[in-house]
């Protein structure tokens with residue numbers, strides 16, 4: 001009310017009536033609206049108007065760029081959807097700038113087109129051990145093979161996504177960059193390697209690269225539009241997103257493991273009512289966690305800091321260590337930054353090249369509290385120290401429910417991560433944070449799309465779902481969705497965990513789905529109920545002929561869960577099944593699987 005009174009009394013200083021193209025009615029509306037806006041709302045509105053203006057302009061047809069129009073090809077390699085999302089956003093911005101743009105998954109980019117491409121933007125993530133995401137495997141193999149052509153005509157830019165706590169940080173992006181240069185291509189803009197808190201670095205890279213592209217297009221005679229304020233398109237700016245999370249209330253919180261289990265898995269239901277968010281089976285929910293209060297206290301004590309110290313952004317040190325900074329992960333990159341800001345000699349000593357192997361072993365499973373204790377860093381200056389820390393990244397959990405069955409809420413299966421190193425129990429940041437939350441409390445969330453993990457469009461297509469442990473989560477959404485939509489394709493679920501009696505997640509729901517015909521077949525592998533370990537891949541091999549029959553009938557195969565061991569073991573089992581039943585050798589089986597991957601009949605959500 002106060003703002004409205006003020007608005008009527010004070011005409012806006014920035015709409016001089018003599019120069020304004022607005023009608024008196026429009027001027028009155030603007031005068032009333034503007035003083036009521038917060039600074040954030042004003043920035044958003046200016047972006048909205050810029051985006052509106054740009055989207056109202058005719059843009060060139062994608063497939064038939066006009067003479068002289070700069071054509072840009074944006075390709076992405078994406079496993080969990082981050083690189084894909086950025087590529088979509090950048091393609092939108094290029095289009096709004098008046099340039100012609102093609103957007104493709106690397107799986108759909110025919111390598112022979114490289115010779116005809118002049119401007120290539122490549123955005124890719126890296127998987128755990130430096131591997132490319134699934135949709136980039138075939139393209140990377142081609143580029144690194146002898147078949148790759150010389151690319152002197154090509155100008156390109158690479159944005160690499162990764163996690164600096166892994167040794168092969170951003171390796172896939174680095175490999176692409178090096179190889180493209182090796183083939184004679186010229187960088188349009190330097191590669192940027194983004195850590196888990198990639199949003200700002202990626203936005204800066206896009207801003208600068210867009211400037212370069214626009215300058216080049218202008219030099220070629222193309223009229224371009226600078227959309228500098230609106231980084232996202234209008235509809236995206238208003239929605240809840242990674243950078244504008246929705247506070248979702250927890251409406252259900254249940255332990256899934258039975259009494260006596262050595263694991264704890266929580267079934268959580270979160271209300272997204274009123275958020276406007278939408279999701280599909282295969283998508284994940286991103287959650288911003290907080291660090292455990294006991295760990296923050298231990299860190300402050302180990303360093304002899306004052307938690308009430310006020311930092312430059314107005315937060316106290318205690319608040320920042322709780323919800324802003326990552327304090328549980330050590331990496332070489334972090335230690336190098338800490339040396340630069342603290343000049344602690346014990347740290348630089350640990351970074352000496354001859355201690356590389358020792359450092360690699362030391363950082364596994366240890367955190368900042370260990371580091372401060374072990375290197376006697378008590379008294380290091382807090383302000384400088386925190387500038388070296390990474391932002392606490394959101395964690396992604398596969399959504400375990402279908403919006404067709406539960407329109408207003410998402411369900412998650414979250415396993416509590418805990419382990420002991422150096423005599424201290426440590427917890428997974430987000431699983432612990434969620435495990436401590438009661439019904440009625442809320443957490444900041446966003447939906448992370450994963451177009452690489454989708455049910456077949458054909459409701460009659462058979463599906464095989466392989467999901468040990470919490471890898472079962474997205475398949476609960478798949479089965480619910482197919483049941484809600486009346487899809488009649490056959491479905492086969494393979495689940496594994498430690499013990500039948502205590503760890504059979506959602507057991508009664510699967511039995512009910514079988515009775516109702518929503519699930520055609522289920523095989524289970526409980527690894528610790530017998531003297532010999534039984535895993536899901538053993539079940540696949542036991543039923544090799546049947547699995548192969550399903551594959552030959554066009555079945556889609558989905559794998560979700562642990563990346564390092566389970567996913568490659570399952571792939572080996574599938575290869576073995578194809579070899580045994582088709583009579584082909586290992587190359588033939590690899591080609592069979594590659595074909596399935598290319599036609600999206602082999603999809604994995606593994607990490």
Ligand code: NAP
Pocket residue numbers: 396397398399413414415468469470471473496497498525526527528533535536537560561562563565566567569570605606607
């Ligand atoms: P887990 O530790 O993977 O254990 C599940 C079962 O898999 C156990 O019986 C385990 O047996 C067995 N297993 C161990 N090694 C295996 C191998 N090489 N091949 C096949 N099975 C093997 O279960 P979890 O704790 O639920 O972890 C699942 C993984 O999925 C995590 O890496 C998680 O990050 C990931 N994930 C979670 C979600 C989610 O939404 N929650 C989604 C996607 C992926 P033993 O322990 O007896 O050896």
